[in-house]
Amino acid sequence: MSTETTLLRYMTRFRCIAERCEDTCCTGLKVPVGEAHLHRMHEAVANSPEDAAHLHQHLQPNPGGAPSERAFIQMRPDGHCPFLDTERLCALQRRHGDAVLPDICANFPRVVTKWGERVEVSGTLACPEVARQCLLEEDAVEPEPVPALSRYVPRPEAARALPVHEKDAYTFHAETVRAALLRLVRRREYPLASRLAMLGQLAHGLDGFYFRGTESFQGEARTGAEVRLSEELQRVESPEVLEAVHRDFGGLTLPGGPCVGLFTSVLRARMATGRGERFTTLVRGVLESLRLDEGGPADLDTAWRTYAERWHRLEALHGERVHRYFHNSTLHHLWRAPFTDTPSLLAYVFRLALRVGLLRLTLVGHPRVAELCLEPSPTAGSREQLDRAAVETFQLMAKHVEQAPGFLTLAEGLVGEGRGAETLGKVLVFAAF
Numbered sequence: 001m002s003t004e005t006t007l008l009r010y011m012t013r014f015r016c017i018a019e020r021c022e023d024t025c026c027t028g029l030k031v032p033v034g035e036a037h038l039h040r041m042h043e044a045v046a047n048s049p050e051d052a053a054h055l056h057q058h059l060q061p062n063p064g065g066a067p068s069e070r071a072f073i074q075m076r077p078d079g080h081c082p083f084l085d086t087e088r089l090c091a092l093q094r095r096h097g098d099a100v101l102p103d104i105c106a107n108f109p110r111v112v113t114k115w116g117e118r119v120e121v122s123g124t125l126a127c128p129e130v131a132r133q134c135l136l137e138e139d140a141v142e143p144e145p146v147p148a149l150s151r152y153v154p155r156p157e158a159a160r161a162l163p164v165h166e167k168d169a170y171t172f173h174a175e176t177v178r179a180a181l182l183r184l185v186r187r188r189e190y191p192l193a194s195r196l197a198m199l200g201q202l203a204h205g206l207d208g209f210y211f212r213g214t215e216s217f218q219g220e221a222r223t224g225a226e227v228r229l230s231e232e233l234q235r236v237e238s239p240e241v242l243e244a245v246h247r248d249f250g251g252l253t254l255p256g257g258p259c260v261g262l263f264t265s266v267l268r269a270r271m272a273t274g275r276g277e278r279f280t281t282l283v284r285g286v287l288e289s290l291r292l293d294e295g296g297p298a299d300l301d302t303a304w305r306t307y308a309e310r311w312h313r314l315e316a317l318h319g320e321r322v323h324r325y326f327h328n329s330t331l332h333h334l335w336r337a338p339f340t341d342t343p344s345l346l347a348y349v350f351r352l353a354l355r356v357g358l359l360r361l362t363l364v365g366h367p368r369v370a371e372l373c374l375e376p377s378p379t380a381g382s383r384e385q386l387d388r389a390a391v392e393t394f395q396l397m398a399k400h401v402e403q404a405p406g407f408l409t410l411a412e413g414l415v416g417e418g419r420g421a422e423t424l425g426k427v428l429v430f431a432a433f
């Protein structure tokens with residue numbers, strides 16, 4: 001059977017920039033090694049006692065874990081891989097070839113997902129070059145069918161297979177539901193904040209019968225539930241409902257100070273775990289520019305007003321550019337992170353809105369962006385600086401915050417069971433930020 005492969009367009013353009021890269025692939029990541037590959041790594045270094053000892057020393061066994069996670073590479077305290085040499089290249093790869101690399105290193109920064117017989121390839125914004133390609137080009141997040149997966153992915157067999165079972169309505173209808181989410185995000189006649197509120201409404205409409213483990217589609221009830229699902233998707237996409245959500249959402253008053261407090265506590269917590277110099281410099285700069293650093297008055301409401309004024313100024317000066325970053329990264333997220341990984345669609349949309357809010361605060365707090373907001377009018381040079389600040393912000397946040405267990409636990413704690421009107425309310429708060 002032939003495999004249908006789709007790449008997001010930015011990944012057809014991606015080329016590793018190697019020594020010109022401002023980061024190092026593996027720094028700050030958790031690197032699992034699968035069962036089969038564990039044997040291959042030991043075999044590859046068998047003739048080199050020094051490498052064999054080094055490997056033995058830095059592989060942390062995980063015997064009770066899944067076959068794809070039978071060990072982890074123990075990172076150094078500074079977050080760097082112990083196999084990184086002085087030229088920031090992988091010493092194991094250099095001496096023993098590509099075959100020795102664990103799957104995650106071989107495919108990085110590609111994210112390869114298999115839905116049934118279909119394969120999708122996106123990227124992780126934790127790579128600065130992927131972030132540049134994804135955020136800056138207007139057509140970056142268009143899906144593009146390609147004939148040969150192996151041309152773009154070094155190790156296609158390491159694709160993550162999503163469980164899609166006819167008897168499991170949550171995964172079985174996931175592609176249809178995701179297609180509706182993508183269509184809503186593409187409605188660029190509305191601000192992104194309204195589009196996130198529309199996603200929240202859609203998720204809330206499905207909440208009573210479409211979630212992980214639902215029994216609403218069992219047996220004879222199945223046809224009725226499928227009709228209900230289809231009708232609810234159509235209802236939320238109708239022009240009247242979209243207009244009503246946009247209008248009602250515009251009147252929402254936001255508890256800005258507490259949101260700033262929450263977002264900055266996330267940044268501080270991640271900085272405290274020693275995430276490397278680039279991330280620490282960014283967070284320090286953000287806190288200082290919002291006057292929330294140690295020496296400042298730590299007045300959250302004042303910081304909120306600074307944030308809101310700066311955001312409006314940024315939109316006035318560089319609106320099209322800034323909207324593109326957030327539009328592209330939101331579409332990218334829907335492709336890259338399957339919603340079926342969360343127990344309910346509403347919990348997924350909540351996390352998405354939280355992520356957008358956190359990124360907006362960090363971008364607006366970026367010292368270079370703060371300076372750009374003081375300029376009387378935009379120039380080609382200022383746009384370039386803004387692009388650079390955006391790539392740095394999205395990349396460092398993807399690498400050091402978004403997948404961090406502490407951030408995910410916080411998101412889970414905030415969302416609770418992730419169901420009902422209360423969760424929708426929280427989605428709207430972060431969407432409005």
Ligand code: SF4
Nearest residue numbers: 016017021025127129
């Ligand atoms: S982070 Fe991306 S661009 Fe940089 S070295 Fe790794 S793959 Fe190449």
